[in-house]
Amino acid sequence: MPPSSEVERRDNAAGPRIGVLALQGDFREHFGALHSCGATPVPVRRIGELDSVDGLVIPGGESTTMSKLLEVFDLLEPLRKRLRDGMPAFGSCAGMILLAAEVLDTRPDAQHLDGIDMTVRRNAFGRQVDSFETNLDFAGLTGDPVRAVFIRAPWVERAGPGVEVLATVPDGPAAGRIVAVRQGNVLATAFHPEVTGDLRVHELFTAIVRAAA
Numbered sequence: 542m543p544p545s546s547e548v549e550r551r552d553n554a555a556g557p558r559i560g561v562l563a564l565q566g567d568f569r570e571h572f573g574a575l576h577s578c579g580a581t582p583v584p585v586r587r588i589g590e591l592d593s594v595d596g597l598v599i600p601g602g603e604s605t606t607m608s609k610l611l612e613v614f615d616l617l618e619p620l621r622k623r624l625r626d627g628m629p630a631f632g633s634c635a636g637m638i639l640l641a642a643e644v645l646d647t648r649p650d651a652q653h654l655d656g657i658d659m660t661v662r663r664n665a666f667g668r669q670v671d672s673f674e675t676n677l678d679f680a681g682l683t684g685d686p687v688r689a690v691f692i693r694a695p696w697v698e699r700a701g702p703g704v705e706v707l708a709t710v711p712d713g714p715a716a717g718r719i720v721a722v723r724q725g726n727v728l729a730t731a732f733h734p735e736v737t738g739d740l741r742v743h744e745l746f747t748a749i750v751r752a753a754a
């Protein structure tokens with residue numbers, strides 16, 4: 542057995558263990574982004590894996606399907622509990638929907654996780670602007686604006702008093718709509734930072750996890 546200081550050093554070098562909910566959706570893109578940030582990404586499909594991580598990414602995909610799979614895999618209540626206990630989390634798109642306290646325009650049986658005190662409208666941008674890209678100013682991120690890719694995205698219709706608004710749509714018919722938020726250690730974006738190669742949002746989340754661990 543190596544001395545514990547050596548084990549610690551190795552753990553630090555490996556970076557925080559960040560789970561990626563891997564039931565459905567674009568979880569692979571998040572593994573790559575987290576790895577590039579120096580974190581150790583861990584696929585999460587069962588309770589033991591959820592227990593082993595310091596933070597969790599909930600990817601884009603289809604929120605109602607993910608909701609159903611969370612129930613089938615017996616992860617819904619354990620995940621709610623970890624969020625109540627303060628586990629850092631980051632949800633992109635469908636992940637944002639799952640982290641909401643209230644969801645509009647979803648299926649009546651869809652579950653959500655209450656990670657952020659917000660109301661989210663699913664597929665909010667409508668059919669005409671199903672998918673689009675724009676540049677966003679993102680509070681706390683320095684450098685160029687963030688290139689944001691929206692794919693059948695939600696927006697935040699109500700952000701509670703404890704919720705920090707990090708980005709809004711700059712122009713067009715949806716100007717002013719909230720598309721990135723943070724409450725404590727929980728972060729959510731309506732867009733997909735995992736698909737652009739810009740690591741800043743994942744770096745921010747990795748820093749949140751590191752600070753909380």
Ligand code: GLN
Pocket residue numbers: 600601602603604605633634635636638663664692693694695
């Ligand atoms: N529209 C999807 C949903 O309701 C989200 C789309 C996405 O994650 N790209 O879950």
